[in-house]
Amino acid sequence: MFWDRHFPVLESALAALHKREFWTPYPEIPSGKIYGETAKQDGLNAYESLLNKPFILADHPENTRFGAETSPYGTALGITYPAATVEQLMDAANAAADEFAQTDTKARIGALLEVLARLNRESFLMGNAVMHTTGQAFAMAFQAGGPHAQDRALEAVAMAWEEMNRFADHATWEKPQGKNPPLRIEKHWSLVPEGIALAIGCNTFPTWNSFPGIFASLATGNPTIVKPHPSAVLPLAIAIKVIREVFAETGLPVDAILLAIDSAEAPIADKLAVHSDIRLIDYTGSSAFGGWLRDHARQAQLFTEEAGVNTVTIAATDNFKAMTDNLAFSFALYSGQMCTSPQNVYIPADGIETDEGHKSFEQVAQGLSDAIDRLLNDPDRAAGICGAIANPATLERVQTARKLGRIIRDSASLPVARSATPLILAMQENDKVTEDEWFGPIIFVIPAKDATSAIQTASALARRKGAITAALYDTDETRIQQAAIAFARGGVNLSVNLTGNIFVNQSAAFSDFHVTGANPAGNACLTDTAFVASRFRRAMWRRPATN
Structure with missing residues (x-):
């Protein structure tokens, strides 16, 4: 149902990927005329309603609760999140893996497009969550944490859809044999997800930096464990909640997306990263931990954005x-x-x-x-x-x-x-x-x-x-x-020669390839074909054609 509803957006996104011109379905202006006259207050109310209480993720694995976020503007959020052990998270992701891999691609892509539509409606909530976990002023938090992050997620979904459909999924192969009958083989190709993905978030741009990897992995059928920075959990927790809700409505396994929350005293990212079943890691952060991942998480493909000197x-x-x-x-x-x-x-x-x-x-x-x-x-x-x-x-x-x-x-x-x-x-x-x-x-x-x-x-x-x-x-x-x-x-x-209202800091989805992957500041680009294509493989089965 979601596929038909959102296909026009996907179609426009695919066109934008090729034209590299300005396009977005998610308005960046925090205006009541666009999002509704009460949207700003509703978003603030929704944010405040989450403070000083447990954050609920229905049916999520839970061993204990962690949460120690403090707003750079001076107030403790007081939110606790469900925390699970590495074993619990990996068991849940593995249990979801086969079912998620075998889902119809249109159902999976349609669900993710619905997630983005819902997240866009919650952009004022997300703006407040990003503001009070990162220190961004509200206008920037709304844009970067909301519509611009949604743009980057949609970009990854569209690129994944295009790559998964670049080649035919079946064909009849026929080779002439001169006077003899031709050889005829019926061939079929299946998309095989790479495995369980781990997204390690950063403190400053928790959604903008993490959404591309999360949505690229989910679009290509890989269960994804999201490990936010301990100081910026809420924005990603909100996104995970929406994803799980949509997956539940569409019959997709909800544990295809999981939250990995830890504390300064009991970090979990390193333990998850080296687990043999983790096959994909998206990481934004220091070169020190990036280097550690390269040295130790050798079983996984790494997609990194690290330190650089601009x-x-x-x-x-x-x-x-x-x-x-x-x-x-x-x-x-x-x-x-x-x-x-x-x-x-x-x-x-x-x-x-x-x-x-x-x-x-x-x-x-x-x-x-x-x-x-x-x-x-x-x-x-x-x-x-x-x-x-x-x-x-x-x-x-x-x-x-x-x-x-x-x-x-x-x-x-x-x-x-x-x-x-x-x-x-x-x-x-x-x-x-x-x-x-x-x-x-x-x-x-x-x-x-x-x-x-x-x-x-x-x-x-x-x-x-x-x-x-x-x-x-x-x-x-x-x-x-x-x-x-x-x-x-x-x-x-x-x-x-930039002057006026365009700045070197800015990177536009569907037009700019953010990070080239061609120097030590990062080995991956948001979002080119390489960012999504290696998250899945193609496996063939064939037999002699019968007619």
């Missing part, structure tokens, strides 16, 4: 104010806690040419500082852009970073519980400290011999240490084309 190269500009304003927003947005946030800014030591005349290195650095000050001069607007700091360790990192270089702009707190505005430091050209990711609102401005050298340094760093985004400002078309080649070799997506 760069901006400023070679020249024909609109200095627009450039600095654009970069100021990119630096400040969610306090630099995005995998796409820029960190290293390379500027020729002798300065650059601009529409305002020649600017020295110091003037460019100060221009960036001034633009941040302009952007954040209103406390309410500043709080709406910067949000709160998700992890106290990020605040400690800002304090540590202050000692690394000459302060151009100091970080300051905002009138929210845990916050820090961007810190800008002038660094030496070859300072090795700038080759590591400093997650948070930390920006290094670094002199380079000249524009070409700056491009070479930034692109080489991406290739060596990893990067998800890179930005370039330049007026020399030949150099821009050379930079495009250099950054492509570095395996990083490049944005050139």
Whole structure:
């Protein structure tokens, strides 16, 4: 029933995958005119109704309860979740595996499309859940945690559907034999899911980063265990509840999706990851645990997004104010806690040419500082852009970073519980400290011999240490084309001369391939064919044709 209802959305999504143009079925504006006049208050009420009580997942395996989420805005959520042992989770997933693998593909895809439709209706609830587990300001939490995450999930479902239907599922093979009758073989192919999947979530973007892997695995018939970050459980728990409810209504095994909740004292991700029945792992987080997974979870395919050093190269500009304003927003947005946030800014030591005349290195650095000050001069607007700091360790990192270089702009707190505005430091050209990711609102401005050298340094760093985004400002078309080649070799997506309301931080579903998988910042791309195609195999049975 859900297949017929949602097929037009799937059809449009498939067209968008190929055209790579703007398209979305999930409006990103938190407007009552779109979602209903009472949607905002209803979402807040629904969120508050979950606080300080057990979160219910009907018929979910349960051994005990865990939950210790505290909002970066200062309030403990007080929610506990059903916690099960590794053995209980694996037994439940294995029990669901055969039935889930044998379900009609249309039934499975239709159910997931219905899940996304329901999640979209709950976007205000999800926005509040994301806000109070990650520290994102509400507008961003609504967009990134709701419609944009739903876009990425739908993208994965559509790509999975296309890959599963790329080839015929049956054929009659006929080989001529000259004067003899032709050889005729009847062939049939079945889709075989790879096995049980594990999705390991992150603290800052629990749905946006995890939905692609979760929905790609489910779409291709793999039972999926979701292990959220202990500080950001609620958004994924809400999604799992909706998935289980829809699966129950459609006769799919509800234990094809499971929540793995743990505590700081009793972590479970490492134990799940090395279980012999875990065949797929989607992971977003530090390179340290990513490396551990590569070393120890050898039985599973890994799809990772890890640390990287995103760069901006400023070679020249024909609109200095627009450039600095654009970069100021990119630096400040969610306090630099995005995998796409820029960190290293390379500027020729002798300065650059601009529409305002020649600017020295110091003037460019100060221009960036001034633009941040302009952007954040209103406390309410500043709080709406910067949000709160998700992890106290990020605040400690800002304090540590202050000692690394000459302060151009100091970080300051905002009138929210845990916050820090961007810190800008002038660094030496070859300072090795700038080759590591400093997650948070930390920006290094670094002199380079000249524009070409700056491009070479930034692109080489991406290739060596990893990067998800890179930005370039330049007026020399030949150099821009050379930079495009250099950054492509570095395996990083490049944005050139962004001004106005498009920012290097942004990644659009159905158009942008988020993370290339071609440098150490991640081995997987959201969402290309490789992201879904290896989650299932094809097995054939054949026999002589009878007619």
